[in-house]
Amino acid sequence: MTLKKEVVAVYIDGGNTYRKLKGLGMPEKLKRFDFSAFVTHLVGGRTLLSKRYYVGIVKNFDNSDKGEKMVKSQQKFLNGLRTEGFNVKPGRIMYDGKDRIREKGVDVKLALDLVIGAVDNLYDTAIIISSDTDLIPAIQYVRGAKKKIVEYIGFANSASLGLIKESSASRLFSKPDLSQFHADKTLV
Template sequence: MTLFTEYSYSRVMVFIDYRNIYESVKFLGDDVRLDLYRLTQILVGSRDLVGAYVFDARKRIPDKGDTTLATHDRLRDQGFRVIARESIVFRTEGQIEQKEVDVSLACEMLEHALLNHYDVAIVVSGDRDFVPAIQRVQAAGKRVEVAAIESVYNDECKRAADVYYLIDKMPIMSMSSPNDDMGVDY
């Protein structure tokens, strides 16, 4: 049971931390894929989707074989608004680290809340860094739902959310060939 009246929260915006979800899906196995389009449909349900954003990093000058731009184009073709920061940093272990992406997501979510563009924000990331932004959006009178993969879902993020979803418990995961280039479908 919830204190909120469901019908009064009909305008929804989705904010996806792409790299967080991409890395989280990799923990589930090389052959597991996540369809972001379908995930967004399920999370929004019968409510009105006002906008769906994907936040990611990209290289200023892509290497040969870099699929990031093609991935972003596929997401745009599906209707996502892609915000890609030129801020990829490589660690010594060969893993990618991104800068400015979490701040971009938090700023966009807060700006749209203050401009009254939505009633519900759905954050697709279990990153604790979003807790202050979630709390400020809630203080502005908005509801915040959070969805993430259980194994990397931060407890503070769960507590801050009005509603939280475990993506790996939803019937949207699919198996794919280990030769596919990404762990997330578009």
Template sequence: MERAMIFVDGNNFYHAAKNLLRQPPKLDMSKLVKVISQKDPNRFLLRTYYYTVDEPAQQGLVSYLRSQPRFIVNNNGYIKKKSIPGKIFDENDPSTYVKQEKGTDVNLATDLLIGAYMNSYDTAIILSADGDYIGPIKEIRKIGKIVELVVAKGQPISKKLSDVADSIIEIEKSDLTSCWNGTYNEATITT
């Protein structure tokens, strides 16, 4: 049986799901990783790693995921406020800066590489379309690891990234809504 680990880039996946669903996703991540891992019946899901930032808005999700079996949460990322050109930066005025997530990619890539070299898994399933993972994916494939990328249907993915993965799995709206926390209502707004 194939040993798999799932690596979730929380911010990247959140925005992809939000775009597909046209509303902020309220997903039960433990259900979602089961849906994803069961797409191959010969797979045993060892563990899921979830990467996010350390900020108050994330604490409910972080606490919930940490209580789930076989979940490890890394919230060592952080938010950097970058000033908008032509505006005077004011930390208290969001119209003067954009938020950038930092550290999440490095944390995910580190765990991906360590797990591969320690032979902790056969297949890495990465929930992200971030091109920053091209280098680490190439590296773990050199030692025989299989890499699957999971993206939301219609999510843009670069040719370079899709070329280095063994396969791309597009999750459908129905995959996400089946894992909805509460009652799902069709969105009529666009963001």
């Protein structure tokens, strides 16, 4: 009799993760964060079902050179993720006119995919890389009603106590832990 390997789905809140990494001073100049290597590390010897990256898509609303550079930079980054097998799930970005940017719909898409994957029994374990407490109701449903394992991946400088409490397991990474996932920018 062969034992079935644990199946894992990875859900990354791109904007949230970007801000947390930036708060740690990462990635360093002329480097990029290697999300594929990070996911491989998190999954370990288990079977990877999918790796999804949720992000608000940058628009050049003011037709500026800076806006165009931001659009091209994000598209290059997202195309690199797609090439590495990530399913990029786009959301919207809202500008308030005062240089404040807010993502819209990203956490809802992530929560919905998390619940659908549990209902359809696609995974045994969900790994969530986000510190957004708006995900807590979806995590509670997935754990309680569907008996799935949810691993919260956070950052030591700004861990979410709510997600730690509601998840089956949690791992917090510091800057030294994450340094192994730096890669040269030329790789993207």
